[in-house]
Amino acid sequence: MKQFLPILVLVCSAWPQAGGEPRNAAAQAPQAASSGSAGSGSASSPANSEGQENARKAKAVIDQAIQALGGQAWLTIRDREQQGRIYGFHHGRASGAGGLFWSFNEFPDKERVELTKERDVAELYVGSKGYELTYKGAHPIEKKDLEDYLRRRRFSLETVLRNWVNDPSVVLLFDGFAIAAQHPSQQVTLINAENESVTLYFDNDTHLPVKKSFSWRDPVDKQKNLEEEVYENYRAVSGIMAPYNITRYFMGDMASQRFINSVTINQGLDEAMFDPNSGYDPNKPVGKQDRKH
DSSP: OGGGHHHHHHHOOOOOOOOSTHHHHHHHHHHHHHHHHSTTOSSOOHHHHHHHHHHHHHHHHHHHHHHHHTTHHHHTOOEEEEEEEEEEEETTEEOSOOEEEEEEEETTTEEEEEESTTOOEEEEEETTEEEEEETTEEEEOOHHHHHHHHHHHHTOHHHHHHTGGGOTTOEEEEEEEEEETTEEEEEEEEEOTTSOEEEEEEETTTOOEEEEEEEEEOTTTOOEEEEEEEEEEEEEETTEEEEEEEEEEETTEEEEEEEEEEEEESOOOOGGGGOTTSOOOTTSOGGGSOOOO
16 A cells, blocks of 8 residues: 555645745835834835835736636636546656546545555545555545645645635745746745745746645654646646646656546535545446536
């Protein structure tokens, strides 16, 4: 079973910055605001006005991206099913033949990923808990694997564009124009109250996300780790745009690639698949198992 864990962790779509540099940027916004209200000041200081304009620009770029993804339809996705093939890499080199995977998300915090042709090996994440599922039953996954998954979910594209953007304590910074994954792009950074940050890159023409990056400090060796994700081959599915190719990088090296064959949205998922003790069988005919509508 251990041989499947690295692939399973790479597959999971819930994906994660706790470095020191963003603190200065996050502190500038409230400092500028206070300077505008100090003294006699009914007028804002030039620095404060510039900061507000920068934040408005960042928000406009993000809003444009959300509309390109599908607007309200994308923001209110209830569940998603994906099927495809996953390739793992170690230090940028392929670590084996690609394997089939099936992933099922019920937003905001449920995910099941099944592997092998028989779909008899899976990982299940519900809230802050994670389970390894085999013919022997359900067992809690290792602490480090769970921490890695929860970090990626906290920094996932869905979490950032649905939750961070609407949090008044999050600082938005428009970083200008850049080349990301060979796309001329607009770059935006978001910094939350915990001093975590994520940088997003949006294609100049389509306005769709093409890349996401974030960093975090390892609690053991205290080194800063950089994770990046590249989104390609978007297709329209049920009124939303979904990337069919997703590549993840760790410290500049390719870590995994997913090539998705099919995506279904809001079809209703069997609640039993998210219960580690239900004995859910993915090979059982759909009609024989209750589905949520």
